[in-house]
Amino acid sequence: MMHLNLLRLGACRVPSRLMSTKSTSVEINDKTGVAILSMCRPPVNSQNVQFLRDLKSSIYEIENNKSRGLILTSANSNVFSAGLDILEMYNADKEQLGTLWTELQNVWIALYGSGLPTAAAINGHAPAGGCLLATACEYRAMLPNCVIGLNETQLGIIAPKWLMSGYQNILPQRLAERALTQGRLFTTEEALKAGLIDEIVNSKEEALEKCLNFIGTFAKVNPLARSLTKLQFRAANIKEFEKIRQKDVEDFVSLASRPEVQKVMGDYLENLKKKSKK
Numbered sequence: 636m637m638h639l640n641l642l643r644l645g646a647c648r649v650p651s652r653l654m655s656t657k658s659t660s661v662e663i664n665d666k667t668g669v670a671i672l673s674m675c676r677p678p679v680n681s682q683n684v685q686f687l688r689d690l691k692s693s694i695y696e697i698e699n700n701k702s703r704g705l706i707l708t709s710a711n712s713n714v715f716s717a718g719l720d721i722l723e724m725y726n727a728d729k730e731q732l733g734t735l736w737t738e739l740q741n742v743w744i745a746l747y748g749s750g751l752p753t754a755a756a757i758n759g760h761a762p763a764g765g766c767l768l769a770t771a772c773e774y775r776a777m778l779p780n781c782v783i784g785l786n787e788t789q790l791g792i793i794a795p796k797w798l799m800s801g802y803q804n805i806l807p808q809r810l811a812e813r814a815l816t817q818g819r820l821f822t823t824e825e826a827l828k829a830g831l832i833d834e835i836v837n838s839k840e841e842a843l844e845k846c847l848n849f850i851g852t853f854a855k856v857n858p859l860a861r862s863l864t865k866l867q868f869r870a871a872n873i874k875e876f877e878k879i880r881q882k883d884v885e886d887f888v889s890l891a892s893r894p895e896v897q898k899v900m901g902d903y904l905e906n907l908k909k910k911s912k913k
């Protein structure tokens with residue numbers, strides 16, 4: 636209840652500090668100390684190089700400002716994030732592909748490895764890279780009638796191990812393996828049943844409130860002890876990722892630049908465009 640009141644106050648009277656980049660905005664409520672990081676790259680928060688750089692710098696800024704927690708959400712009305720910007724991968728040269736993948740890695744490690752309590756207010760669809768961001772957080776509240784999941788195999792591509800880490804942290808091994816091999820997109824209701832999200836909410840405001848309440852559960856816990864404990868759970872995945880980081884970029888570039896993969900991207904884009912014009 637106290638957190639709810641603080642949130643309400645935050646909407647009107649409590650001073651808050653604002654920071655923004657071209658495609659993100661951050662509001663830190665001075666009373667709660669919690670930062671709300673909104674992704675705002677219309678129409679679907681697709682992840683291009685600039686967007687990923689903005690996201691990374693906002694995450695580090697929040698971390699360096701000693702905020703009490705980070706809530707990730709979207710400024711768009713029905714999409715949390717549509718994942719990697721396929722337009723930026725299609726017909727791109729190897730250098731551009733390498734840069735895109737490096738920036739995706741940078742954002743993931745910034746969020747997954749953050750010592751702060753992190754929560755995702757998933758106010759829209761979260762396929763592929765959108766799911767990656769949500770599952771890098773510690774808690775998820777999601778609106779009904781949306782989808783979330785790692786659908787890479789449906790696109791004929793493979794999500795590398797680090798990209799599956801968040802998923803594997805959350806889902807039982809058997810379920811994670813099945814969902815990843817099927818490239819399954821879960822509806823909100825299925826995601827709750829599977830444990831991929833923590834709560835279904837009726838509005839973005841309620842999602843933010845639930846996230847704030849989650850972060851509030853650590854109010855009496857020593858922040859350093861909390862953070863080190865969290866990172867102990869994540870250390871093996873982070874270490875594994877650091878070992879293969881450069882090779883992973885090379886593998887991605889080699890896969891994504893193959894003519895048959897480029898053709899899949901072109902066809903996929905065309906279908907997306909046809910669908911959006913209907």
Ligand SMILES: CCCCCCCCCC/C=C\CC(=O)SCCNC(=O)CCNC(=O)[C@H](O)C(C)(C)COP(=O)(O)OP(=O)(O)OC[C@H]1O[C@@H](n2cnc3c(N)ncnc32)[C@H](O)[C@@H]1OP(=O)(O)O
Binds near residue numbers: 764765786792793910
């Ligand atoms: C595809 C092959 C990639 C091969 C590379 C190898 C990679 C290996 C590891 C993989 C790791 C991450 C992969 C990814 O993240 S790939 C991206 C996967 N994303 C998706 O499959 C989501 C696609 N989008 C949707 O399903 C829907 O857009 C939505 C998110 C459910 C929202 O639906 P909507 O009805 O609200 O909006 P819609 O009309 O579909 O779209 C509006 C406009 O946005 C364009 N658009 C949508 N998604 C993307 C995207 N990911 N990249 C670029 N552009 C996108 C869409 O085309 C519409 O544009 P326009 O209005 O027609 O111009």
